[in-house]
Structure formats: C-alpha cells, structure tokens
Amino acid sequence: MSVKTYTVQGMTCGHCVSSVKEEVGELAGVTGVEVDLASGRLDVVGEGVTDDAVRLAVQEAGYEIVA
Template structure:
C-alpha cells in the first residue's frame, strides 16, 4: 500500500494545546496515518493511505478552532 504526504498551513495556533487539537481532528480523517504539526510555522504534514481532499482537512482544522491557509 502506498502512502501520500501532504503539507498544509494552519493559522492561529499559539501553544501545545492548539497543536494537540489540530492533530487530533486531522487524525480522525479516514486514511490518515500520522500528523506532524510545527507550532512556530503552522506547518502540518499529514501522511495518509490516500490523497486527502482540502475540504476534509479544512473541516477538521475548523473543528479544532483554526483556519487552513494553504
């Protein structure tokens, strides 16, 4: 099975709790294997079994209370 890596940018995160919230919500998307969030840059790297649709990632980030910028 192949894996896909996608990189996104999230704004509004200010602490470890923010990182945990974003990670948890994105991890609930079907096929997501890992989520690596860098607080300082807002970069989120997601490894999944299938390519992720922006709408799914954006919904998860909004559920956590933040905005997806790219």
C-alpha cells in the same frame, strides 16, 4: 502513502497543536499527523485524504488553513 502539507493559522500553544493533531488524525485514511507550532506547518500522511476533509477538521479544532 502520500504526504500533504498545509499552513494552519491561529495556533499559539501546545494545546492548539494537540487539538489539530486529534481532529485531523481522526480522518479516514490518515496514518500520521505532524504539526510544527512555530511555522504553523501541518503534514498529513495517508491515502485518500482530501484537502476539504483536512480543512474541515482544522476548522473543527478552531483554526484555519491558509494558502
């Protein structure tokens, strides 16, 4: 298992966190998702999960990953 960390821009509430967790959690290979609203930190646990797939899932939830 590996953990990848991203910063998500635009989250302002608990619903935002839930949306990101749900979309990213549905990706193949993801076994865990943690989101910290205050810092915008997104930790994705799993195998074979690409950065592009995570980026698209976050966009699908209505938010953006920043560098």
